[in-house]
Amino acid sequence: MPIPATVLDQLRAVLGERLSTGASDLELHAASETFHRAPPPDAVAFPQTTDEVSQVLRICNDARVPVIGWGTGTSLEGHALAVHGGLVVDMMRMDRVLAVRPEDMQATVQPGVTREALNRELRATGLMFPVDPGANASLGGMAATRASGTTAVRYGTMRQNVLALEVVLADGTVIRTGTRAAKSSAGYDLTALIVGSEGTLGIITELTLRLHGQPEDVAAAVCAFATLEDAVNCVAQTMQMGIPMARIEFMDELAMRAVNLHLGSSYPEQPHLMVEFNGSPDAVKADAEAFGALAADHNGQGFAWATSLDDRNRLWAARHASYYAALRLRPGATGMSTDICVPMSELPGAVAAASADMHASGLLGDVVGHVGDGNFHVLMLLEPGNAEELAAAKGVATRMAERAIAVGGTISGEHGIGVGKRPLMAAQHGAAWGVMGTIKRALDPNNIMNPGKMVPDMN
Template identity: 55%
Template sequence: MALKDLKVMQRNEAGIATVLGIFKQRFGERFQTGQSIREQHGHTTTYLPNQLPDGVAFVETTEEVQEIVRACAEHRVPVIAFGTGTSLEGHVNAPAGGISIDTSRMDKVLSVNAEDLDCTVQAGVTREALNTHLRDTGLFFPIDPGANASLGGMTSTRASGTNAVRYGTMRENVLSLKAVMADGEIVTTASRARKSSSGYDLTRLLVGSEGTLGVITEITLRLQGIPQAISGGVCPFPSVEAACNAVIMTIQMGIPVARIELVNALQMKAMKIYSNLDYPESPCLFVEFHGSEAGVAEQAESFGEIASEFGGGPFLWTTVAEERAKLWKARHEAYWASQSLRPGARALSTDACVPISRLAECIGETEADIAQAGLVAPIVGHVGDGNFHVLVLMDPNDPTEIAKAEAFVTRLAERAIAMDGTCTGEHGIGQGKVAFMEREHGHGVALMRTIKQALDPLDIMNPGKMLPL
């Protein structure tokens, strides 16, 4: 979305004033209207301008969320759910004002069913906090988007990350959830059973709905056993195309890779400086395997043979936890490393996803587009599932440069869609990618709108997100 296209929706001033009075009296110091708090809850890591809510409620229970939603529905005031604020496409902006429901104090792990490999958590529990809680059970939750996001937010945006190629995304790992709907009713979408043929799949409907249908308050999640052994390392390649072709062959041969991440030459340059890595300044794959000691060794050797067929290598791998941790720390620091390439620049982070057979072509065309536009924009990618990210660094005071960056993002989205892919593999739609919804989904957008109107006829649930106005 271009900055000029960012919508400001009509505010219900009388309704907002009424609920502010109600919530100040009801929640006391847990309801804040200060400027800095509201700025924090409207604008996070997004490139889009800040659109502030009118108040922030720090809730602790599902019943408190229900109380807020019912009052907001009565007075037609928008409700915007807030987790940790790590979203990238303006998901938590408040274009019509309203109330931000901060779930950070809903931070309890409610149950762990080790025998069934599942757990139930409140929406404010972060993925790192959950894995710390699970440490002594021999289990872990595998979805890792990089940021220490809340599990409610990860569910709302259908997050994924570095482990998705093996363990899937939030779509595959949410068994059930509890949500407060726009009419104030509490819905539990499913049981803990691993499968069901009963009724509509309400769980999948709410996973990825970005708070536009209801406020998620509890989530039941699949867990995985901690692997007996892990091997991993970094493999350089002569070109992005060669690296992508190695990924395609690895997947097609059924090698059970747990993580396979691409960084292009510019991104590796940044990571070498920022994270003090000692690797060639060329495209590289960060790879990891989970399993038995014999299995991960065999898988690493097989990948090394594939890499060599495409001119890659040497693939230096290790099972030493400290060495692997350094590699993945550097990968997770890619965002900050990229910004060091152009100090003072503003970062526009975007992503796309295509079938892996089109991945090399899509990234190659994207690199050529970046060069032709004269942009500084390193690339990283969860390439095992065809997803890659571009971080465009631009001068925030140069309108011409901003326009070039926005035009590039549009071309990238259109390129991915034309290759039977999607404008976003994991960042979500929010405000930033609304313009591509009809291009990608066609008449499906009208169906989505029908669902939205049926469940939220007053349009109070995170309005202005996901669906074109």
């Protein structure tokens, strides 16, 4: 049911004109990067302080109004869609870098700071925040979805890089989790619980992040392979040999065709690996030579190096543009993107099976991935409103997930659950999924925080 007028009045008393019921704001906050859709929310709040978030949640909890957190809106599984209506809380006006502590290699930020904005702030310090999901996502959203990306193989995901949080719970209570210390054995790890909870337990209002030193030397390269199997087997052997990669990304032949169309590049339309090495000049040279030898053993060809910043940016632009580039292969199509993550020993078989299944199902799509940690993505291009294609694509995604579970993997390495993967949670977690529901009921007994996501239905 719509938000009662009396509740809207209470929210306006807190936010003033920063509570919107305008059609353009509602439509903007009903959008999704992929095929997932839901009706617009009833209203959108734009808080600027933790106290405002606390007051908003207290009002909504008393009135049983659903609350959905929002960052840049770049998630791929419909995480921020208001599937039960209610209030979207847009955190992008809380966008200050609160503190940078170079001596501790830490920064404290508000949730609306994007990863690119933080790294601009850090340029003079010799430090960087490395987690790179591709999109210029908000750091609050990245923590809520436990984001990772191209650099996770070396620097880890948001799980490893969030030290502490300030969180507002469903009833308006403000808590702090974690510390600035390097380690702690004091109680439950509530930071790890909130990171990846997708807004179902509370709204993040502050983050303390681990920073890393900017590498002394960086080199990147792109290399084509004769077959998908050659490229992925090269990745698996690279990781098994312990070559310290900063990035190692896979793109299949269709992805390369799309990038060429999108960027005007001229890469061979073959499977490619894109790699990066960080460290001292001697270490980078040795690591690159070791990888080059492995690539040659797996029929790698056309090895092209990029050592200048401009050349590296052009190389990684191809990888980061892959989603939007693929959409050009079928003008007017919508994308259905899914991911899984498997143990490295299972990666070659998992990628080959997913690609074969997609094409056998008569679907157009590509395979890309952060394959250095066993994570890859399939993007299927669907005609909007074509129920047969959508059913076929969902079948491919479900079988990918089932194969991942069967070999000890996960239904998602970085996309998260949202609405798209919630039906698969019981298969992966069994009785543990019910434990997640118990935690949800303890922290959010009225089920206002992003309802219809992550956990089993609450009675």
